[in-house]
Amino acid sequence: MSILDSKIPEGPLADKWTKHKNTINLVNPANKRNIDIIVVGTGLAGGSAAASLAELGYNVKTFCYSDSPRRAHSIAAQGGINAAKNYQGDGDSSYRLFYDTVKGGDYRSREANVHRLAEVSGNIIDQCVAQGVPFARDYGGLLDNRSFGGVLVSRTFYAKGQTGQQLLLGAYSAMNRQINRGKIQPFNRHEMLDLVKVDGKARGIIARNLVTGEIERHSAHAVVLASGGYGNVFFLSTNAMGSNVMAAWRAHRRGAFFANPCYTQIHPTCIPVSGDHQSKLTLMSESLRNDGRIWVPKRKEDAEAIRAGKLKPTQLSEEERDYYLERRYPAFGNLVPRDVASRAAKERCDAGFGVNKTGEAVYLDFASAIQRYGNEKALTSGIHNPSKEEITRLGEEVVESKYGNLFQMYEKIVDENPYKTPMMIYPAVHYTMGGLWVDYNLQTTVPGCYAAGEANFSDHGANRLGASALMQGLADGYFVLPYTIGDYLSEDIRTGKIPTDTPEFDQAEKEVTDRIQKLMSGSGQHSVDFYHKKLGKIMWNKCGMSRNEQGLKEAIDEIAALREDFWKNVKVPGTPSGMNPELEKAGRVADFLELGELFAKDALHRNESCGGHFREESVEQEGLQKGEALRDDINFKYVAAWEYKGEPKDAQLHKEELVFENIELKTRSYK
Amino acid sequence: MNLTLKIWRQSDAKSQGKIVDYPISGIEGDMSFLEMLDVLNEELINKGEEPVVFDHDCREGICGACSLQINGEPHGPDRLVTTCQLHMRKFNDGDTIYIEPFRAKAFPVVKDLMVDRSSFDRIQHAGGYISVNTSGNTQDANAIPIRKENADDAMDAATCIGCGACVAACKNASAMLFTSAKVSQYALLPQGQVEATERVLAMVNQMDQEGFGNCTNTGACEIECPKGISLENIARMNREYLKASLKG
Numbered sequence: 001m002s003i004l005d006s007k008i009p010e011g012p013l014a015d016k017w018t019k020h021k022n023t024i025n026l027v028n029p030a031n032k033r034n035i036d037i038i039v040v041g042t043g044l045a046g047g048s049a050a051a052s053l054a055e056l057g058y059n060v061k062t063f064c065y066s067d068s069p070r071r072a073h074s075i076a077a078q079g080g081i082n083a084a085k086n087y088q089g090d091g092d093s094s095y096r097l098f099y100d101t102v103k104g105g106d107y108r109s110r111e112a113n114v115h116r117l118a119e120v121s122g123n124i125i126d127q128c129v130a131q132g133v134p135f136a137r138d139y140g141g142l143l144d145n146r147s148f149g150g151v152l153v154s155r156t157f158y159a160k161g162q163t164g165q166q167l168l169l170g171a172y173s174a175m176n177r178q179i180n181r182g183k184i185q186p187f188n189r190h191e192m193l194d195l196v197k198v199d200g201k202a203r204g205i206i207a208r209n210l211v212t213g214e215i216e217r218h219s220a221h222a223v224v225l226a227s228g229g230y231g232n233v234f235f236l237s238t239n240a241m242g243s244n245v246m247a248a249w250r251a252h253r254r255g256a257f258f259a260n261p262c263y264t265q266i267h268p269t270c271i272p273v274s275g276d277h278q279s280k281l282t283l284m285s286e287s288l289r290n291d292g293r294i295w296v297p298k299r300k301e302d303a304e305a306i307r308a309g310k311l312k313p314t315q316l317s318e319e320e321r322d323y324y325l326e327r328r329y330p331a332f333g334n335l336v337p338r339d340v341a342s343r344a345a346k347e348r349c350d351a352g353f354g355v356n357k358t359g360e361a362v363y364l365d366f367a368s369a370i371q372r373y374g375n376e377k378a379l380t381s382g383i384h385n386p387s388k389e390e391i392t393r394l395g396e397e398v399v400e401s402k403y404g405n406l407f408q409m410y411e412k413i414v415d416e417n418p419y420k421t422p423m424m425i426y427p428a429v430h431y432t433m434g435g436l437w438v439d440y441n442l443q444t445t446v447p448g449c450y451a452a453g454e455a456n457f458s459d460h461g462a463n464r465l466g467a468s469a470l471m472q473g474l475a476d477g478y479f480v481l482p483y484t485i486g487d488y489l490s491e492d493i494r495t496g497k498i499p500t501d502t503p504e505f506d507q508a509e510k511e512v513t514d515r516i517q518k519l520m521s522g523s524g525q526h527s528v529d530f531y532h533k534k535l536g537k538i539m540w541n542k543c544g545m546s547r548n549e550q551g552l553k554e555a556i557d558e559i560a561a562l563r564e565d566f567w568k569n570v571k572v573p574g575t576p577s578g579m580n581p582e583l584e585k586a587g588r589v590a591d592f593l594e595l596g597e598l599f600a601k602d603a604l605h606r607n608e609s610c611g612g613h614f615r616e617e618s619v620e621q622e623g624l625q626k627g628e629a630l631r632d633d634i635n636f637k638y639v640a641a642w643e644y645k646g647e648p649k650d651a652q653l654h655k656e657e658l659v660f661e662n663i664e665l666k667t668r669s670y671k
Numbered sequence: 672m673n674l675t676l677k678i679w680r681q682s683d684a685k686s687q688g689k690i691v692d693y694p695i696s697g698i699e700g701d702m703s704f705l706e707m708l709d710v711l712n713e714e715l716i717n718k719g720e721e722p723v724v725f726d727h728d729c730r731e732g733i734c735g736a737c738s739l740q741i742n743g744e745p746h747g748p749d750r751l752v753t754t755c756q757l758h759m760r761k762f763n764d765g766d767t768i769y770i771e772p773f774r775a776k777a778f779p780v781v782k783d784l785m786v787d788r789s790s791f792d793r794i795q796h797a798g799g800y801i802s803v804n805t806s807g808n809t810q811d812a813n814a815i816p817i818r819k820e821n822a823d824d825a826m827d828a829a830t831c832i833g834c835g836a837c838v839a840a841c842k843n844a845s846a847m848l849f850t851s852a853k854v855s856q857y858a859l860l861p862q863g864q865v866e867a868t869e870r871v872l873a874m875v876n877q878m879d880q881e882g883f884g885n886c887t888n889t890g891a892c893e894i895e896c897p898k899g900i901s902l903e904n905i906a907r908m909n910r911e912y913l914k915a916s917l918k919g
Contacts, residue, residue, distance in 0.1 A: 052805040067726065068792050070833055071734040087813060123807035130809040132801045132862050134826040141816025159826055165733055166829060173800035180796045188789070211781055240728040274701040279709055280730045409732060412749075412756050413703075478805045527716045529709075573721050578683060579782040581724055582716065 004257070004641055004656040007439040008112040013662050014094075017116040020440070021483050025490035032057035035489050036497070038205055038220040039063070040192045040247045043072030044164070044171055044470060045453025046226030048477025051174035053224075054183035056482055058489075061218055062175070063190045063207055065242050065584070070172045073228060073240040074473060077164025078285035078406065080146060080156035081470040083121040088145055092153040094118040099663060100151045101468060104337055105433070105461020106611035106631060107665050108260070108639070110658065112440060113458045120479040121471055125157055127478060131170040135159050148466035149286055149335045156467045161285050161406045167470055171477070190216070191584060192247045193515075195223060195254045195449060196508045202251075202449035203498045204505065206512045210584060213577040215512055217505045219498035221489055222448045224481065225251055226473075229432035229454040231264065233592045233599065234544075235536020237429035238270060238283040244588035245595050248436050248455050256444035257641035257654060259457035260434035261595065262603035265464055265612050266545050267430035268341035271413055272361040281428040282413060284364070284406055286466040289334045291369035291399065292423070294341070296353040296362050298322040303353045313355065313363055313422050324348055332670040339463045339612045340670055342427035343629075346545050349426070356424050365422035370395035427545060431469060433460040433612065434602075437641040437656075441484035442476060445641075450485060452476035457639065462611025513576075519586045522570040528585045531566045535559065535589070535596055543600050548616040552604040556597055556649065563593040597648035602640055605653065608632035624671060633665050672698050672764035676711065678723055679771040681780050684787075688780065690769070700760030704747060705730060705737060707759055708770075725784040732756040732897065735832030738839070739784055740771040745836035745895045753834060753897045773839035777846070777882045788835050790881035791849060797877035798870040799853045801862050815861050825859040828852045830898045837892035837900070843884030848892040850878050851908035852900050858911050868915040875912055 009020040027035065035058050039050040042064040054060040064072060084097040098118040102109055125143070129135065135157050136144040145154040159166040178184040189210040196204040196219070204219035230245035231237035252258045269289065271282045297303045298320055305311035325344055326333045336344075345362045348354070355361050374395025378386040386394070396419050400407065407418050414424070436444045436451035438458055444451050453473040460468065538558050542551035566589070574580045609618040609629035618630045639656040673696040681688030695714070698707050705727050712722035728736040737754040741747035747757045762768065770784065778786040803809060829852070837848035854871050857863025863870075886905060893902045 048805065055804055066728060066734075066736060067788060068833065070792075070795075071728055071736050073729060073734070075734050076729050076731055085812070120807065123809075125812045126809045127803075127805055127807055129812040130801065130803045130862055132825075132857050132860050134822055134829050134856065134860065135812075136826075137817055137819050137822040139819050141818055141822075142813050160830075162733065162830060165832075166826075169829065173795070174805060176792075176796045177800040177802060180798075180800075186792075188792075238731075240734065241730060242728050275699060277699065277702050277706050277710065279703070279706050282731045408751065409756065412732075412752055412758065415700075415758070415760060479807050482805075524719075527713055529713060571716060573716055573719070579724055579785070582722060 002655055002657070004437065004654055005439060006110060006656060007441060008110070009440065013111060013115050016112050017119055024483065024487035027486045027490050027493060029057050031493040033059070034496070035059065035492060036061065036220040037222050037224060037485070038218055039224045039226060040205065041072065041225065041227035041455065042069035042175065043074035043226065043228060043453065044168055044473030045455070045477045046224065047072065047168065047171035047175050048474050049224055049226060049452055049481045050184055051171060051178055052478050052482040053485070054178035060178070060184045061187060061220065062184055063187045063192055063205070065189065065191045065210065067189055069175055069186065069188070070169060072168060073243050074168045074470070075165045076238070076240065076283070077470055078161040078283065079148065079287040080158035080163045080467040081124065081167060082148070082155050082465070082467045083125045083157060083471065084118055084155060085122050085125060087143060088154045090153045092155050094121070096153065097121060097155065101459065101465060102461065102663050103668060104465040105463050106668055107461065107633070107637070107660065108610055108658065109459055109461030111660060111662055116480065117459050117472060117475050120475045123479060124471060124474045128167060128170050131173060133159065133166050133170045146287055146290060147335065149289060149337050149341070151465065158287070161287070161403060164470060167474065171474070193250065193512045193587065194508045195251045195446070196504055197254055197446065198498065198502065198504045201447045204500065206508050211579055213580065215509055217500040217509060219500045221492045221495060221498065222450065222485055224450045224452060225436065225455050226452040226477065227455050229435065230592070230595055231429045231432050233535065233596050234429040234539045235532050236273065236278060236281050236540070238267060238281050241280060244591065246588055246591050248451065249591040249595055251436060251444060251446060251449055253644050254446060255644070256446045256449055257437040257643050258434070258598065259437035259639050259641045260602065261599040261642070262543070262606060262613050263433035263462045263611060264429060265338055265431040265433060266342040266427045268338055268345055268427050269364060269425045270428035270430070271410065272356050272424055272426040273358065282409065283428070283430060284410060284423065284425060286338065288364060288403060288406065291402070292334065292364040292366050293323055293368060294325050294334055294362055294364055295321045295323045296348045296355060300352050303355060306355050307357060307359060322353070329670045336670045337463060337465065342545055343614060345427055361424040361426045363422035364425045366399055366418065367422070370399055370419070373398035431464055433457065433462060433464055437639065441487065442481055443484070443488065448488065450481060452481055462613055516576050516583065518567065519570065519583065519590065520572050520576060522572065523568060524571040525569040527571055528582055528589050531562060531570060532589045532592070534562055535593060538562070539596055539599070543603055546614045546616055547603050549604065552600050555600040556604070559593060559597040559600065560649065563597070566590065566593055594648050598642055598651055601648060601651065602642065606636055606640065608636045610636070625667065625669065631667070672759070672762070674698060674762065675767040677767060677769045678784070680723070680783055683782055684779050698759050700758065702759045703730070703755055704741070704757040704759065705755050723784060724782040727755055730755040733832060735834040738773045738786065738834060740773055740839055742769050745773060745839040746897050751897055751899055753832070773835050775838045775844035775883070777844065778835060778838065788833070790883070791833050791835065791846070793881060794846065794850055794874055794877045795853065798873035801857060802866060817860060821859045825856045828855040828859070828900065828904050831900050832898055834897065836895045836897060838883065840891040840895035841884065842889065842891070843887060845886045846878050846881070846883040847886040847905050847908070848896065848900055850874050851904040854908045854911055855904040858907060867911060868918050871908065871911040871915045
C-alpha cells in the first residue's frame with residue numbers, strides 16, 4: 001500500500017467535485033479574519049488564489065520576485081485558454097475536454113482531477129469576461145474560438161496572441177481590488193528561500209527582500225506555492241530569465257514529494273537558436289499551426305543548398321517539399337500534439353533536412369493560408385476577378401489580424417519577413433508537467449503546504465495540451481483552492497497568530513543565512529551562468545527530446561560532479577546586503593543542480609515512452625505505428641513521487657497507482 | 672562590432688550616480704541589447720567587478736520588466752519594441768551608446784539601471800479593477816454581446832505592459848498614457864461601466880499623488896510606447912474624467 005493518499009472522493013466521476021464541495025468543512029467568515037495565508041508566486045495560479053482567498057476574508061500575503069505581480073511569466077502565454085463551452089456547437093462537452101486532456105497526457109494523469117478541471121473550465125471564461133478581459137469577439141459581438149493541437153473541436157478562447165497577458169492582468173486586477181481593501185499585503189521583489197514547519201505543518205516561510213537583502217520571517221496558517229515550472233533547468237527555455245524551482249525545491253527538501261520531474265514539454269514552434277550568446281528562447285504560439293504548414297525540403301541537396309544560402313525556400317515547388325506532419329499523421333496533420341510535432345521536427349533535422357545555419361530548424365509556411373484567406377476575403381468583399389497581388393494583399397491582412405503581433409516579434413528577432421518567406425522554427429523547452437505531488441485538495445505531502453498551477457504535477461499527465469496551462473492555473477486558483485484549503489483551515493480557527501520568534505524560525509533562518517554565506521565564499525573561478533549553461537547542455541543533450549539509459553546514467557554523474565564544482569568554485573560578486581542579482585541566480589542554479597539530477601533519475605527509472613518522455617528503448621517495432629512512442633501500462637501506470645533523502649541519488653520513490661475507471665487506455669494515435 | 676558603452680552606475684537609491692565608460696567588443700547583430708549587457712556583465716564578473724544591474728525577465732517583450740533609456744530614448748532607437756527585443760543590428764561598429772535608467776520623480780533608482788515603478792502598481796490599486804467576486808457564479812460569458820469594434824479597442828488599450836516608457840519619454844514625466852489605457856479598457860466594456868465614475872477619479876487622484884506630471888499633449892509617449900498604445904486613450908480618459916467630475 002502506497003503512503004500516498006490522493007483523497008479522491010467516492011462516487012461517479014461527474015459527481016465527485018460537487019459532492020466533495022458539499023461535504024468538506026467550511027470556515028465561518030468571522031474566523032477567516034483570524035487566519036493568515038501565504039501565497040508564493042503571483043502568476044495565474046497564485047494571483048487568482050490570492051485574490052479569491054482574500055475575497056473570502058482570509059489575510060493574504062503574496063510574494064513574488066518581480067517588481068510587480070503583473071510581470072509573472074503567465075503573461076507570456078500567447079495562444080489561448082480552453083473551455084468546454086461548446087459555443088461553436090461542434091460537439092464539445094466537459095466530458096470531451098476531460099477525455100482529450102487525459103488522452104493528450106498519455107494516460108498519466110488522475111481522472112478525478114482532470115474531470116474537475118474540465119467541469120470548471122466554462123466558469124473561468126464567465127469569470128474573466130465579468131472582470132473585463134477583452135477576449136476576441138466576432139461581428140455578432142459573441143466570443144470567438146480557435147482550435148488547438150491534439151483535439152477535434154474549437155474550444156480555445158483568445159485575446160489576440162496575448163491571452164496569458166490579459167488573463168494575468170485580470171487576476172492582477174482582482175488582486176488590486178483586495179490590496180486596496182487591505183486584505184492582500186503584497187511583498188514584491190521578495191524571494192522565498194525556505195519553508196518553515198512547526199509540528200510537521202507548514203507555518204511560514206523565510207524570504208529575502210531583494211532590494212535590501214534583509215532576511216525576513218513570515219508566518220501563516222497555510223502556505224500556497226504557485227511558483228511555476230522548472231524549465232530553466234535547461235538554461236535555454238521559453239521561461240522568463242528569473243523563473244526558478246526554488247520555492248518548490250525548498251518545500252521538497254522539507255518533505256513535499258516531487259512528482260514526475262522528467263515530464264517536460266518541448267514546444268514545437270519556437271524561434272531557433274542563433275548563437276552561443278543566446279539567453280533565452282522565444283515561443284511562437286501553437287495557434288500558428290492552425291494556418292501554417294510545416295515542411296522541410298524533400299531532397300537533402302536542397303536542404304544543404306538552403307543552409308549554405310544558395311537557395312531560397314520560396315524557390316522550391318510543392319513537389320519538392322516534404323510536409324512531414326501531413327505525411328505521417330494524415331488525421332491531425334499540422335495539429336498533432338506538441339510532443340509528437342517536436343519529435344518529428346527533431347527526426348527530420350537529425351536526418352539532415354534542417355534549414356538554418358545550425359541545421360536545427362524547419363519551416364512554418366503561411367503561403368497557402370494567405371491565398372486561402374485572400375480568396376475568401378475577396379469573395380465576401382464582393383471583389384470579382386481579383387488579381388494575384390490583390391488576393392495576396394487581402395490574405396496578408398487577414399493573417400495579420402490573427403497573428404500580427406507574433407509575426408512582428410518574429411521579424412524583430414530573425415530579421416526576415418514571415419509574410420514573404422516561411423518562418424523557421426525548432427522545438428524548445430516550454431513547460432514542465434512534473435512538480436510537487438498534491439492530493440485532490442492540492443495539498444502536498446507537507447500538511448498545510450499547497451501547490452497550484454504549473455508548480456504541481458496534477459492535471460496534464462505526461463504531456464500538456466495547448467491552451468490548457470492557463471485553464472489549470474486559473475481553475476486551481478479561482479475555483480479549487482478556495483474550497484479545499486478551507487477544509488484544512490477549519491481546524492485552525494483556535495490556533496491564533498503563528499509567532500515567528502520560535503526555534504523553528506530561528507533554525508530555518510540560520511540555514512538560509514549559512515547557505516548564502518556558503519554561496520558567497522566559493523573560490524571564484526566561474527560565474528553562475530557558466531555553471532547554468534553547462535547544466536543546460538547536459539540536460540538538453542541527455543534528458544531532452546529523446547532519452548536513453550546510457551545518456552541518463554552519464555547525466556546523473558555529470559550533474560553531481562558539476563554541483564560539487566559549483567559549490568567549491570562559483571563566483572558571486574558583491575555582498576549579501578542590498579540588491580545582488582548574481583546572488584539570486586546562484587541560489588536558483590544551486591537548486592537546479594539538485595533538481596536536474598533527480599530529473600535524470602526519474603527519466604532513467606521510467607523505462608517507457610509516454611507523452612513528453614521519450615525513451616529510445618521503448619518504441620513500436622512494427623505495423624502502422626512503427627517508430628512511434630511505446631507506452632508500458634503494465635509496469636508504469638503510476639505517478640512517481642520522490643521523497644527527499646539528502647543527495648538526489650538517494651531520493652526514495654513512492655508510487656501512486658493511476659486508476660482509470662472511465663477511460664479505456666489506448667495507444668495514442670494521431671495517424 | 673566594437674562599441675563604447677556609457678552606463679549609469681549608482682549603488683543604491685541614496686547614493687550619487689555617475690556615467691562610467693565600458694568598451695566592449697565581439698558584439699554580433701543577432702544579439703539582443705540585453706544579451707549584449709550579459710556579455711559585459713560576464714566580463715565584469717570575471718574581472719572581479721560588480722555587474723551592471725538592470726530589470727529584465729521574460730525577454731520576449733511582454734512582461735514589461737525591462738526598461739533603459741538608450742541614447743536618450745526609452746527602449747532605444749527601434750519602434751514598437753522593448754529593450755529585450757531590440758537587436759544589436761540596429762547599431763553600427765564604433766558606436767557610442769548611452770545607457771541610463773528611466774528618469775522620473777515617481778521612478779526612483781533602485782540600483783544602476785533599475786528603477787522602482789511601484790507607483791504604477793498603486794495607481795492600479797486605486798481603481799484598476801472591476802468589483803466582481805471570483806465565485807464563478809457570474810452570468811454566462813456570452814450573455815452580453817459586445818460590439819467587435821469596442822472589444823478590439825479595449826484589447827488595444829489593455830495591451831499596455833506597464834513598462835513606464837511613456838513616463839520616461841515625457842518631458843513632464845506624465846503617466847497619462849499608462850493610466851488612460853486601463854481607464855479606457857474598462858470604459859469600452861459594459862462590465863466596466865458600473866464603476867466608471869469612481870474609477871477614473873480614484874486613478875487620476877493616485878496618479879497625481881505619486882508625483883507624475885501633467886499632460887501637455889506632446890505625443891512623445893505614443894511614439895515611444897513599445898505596444899503602440901494610442902493617444903486616443905488619453906482623450907477618452909479626459910472625457911471620462913470630465914463626465915465623472917460633473918457627476919461628482
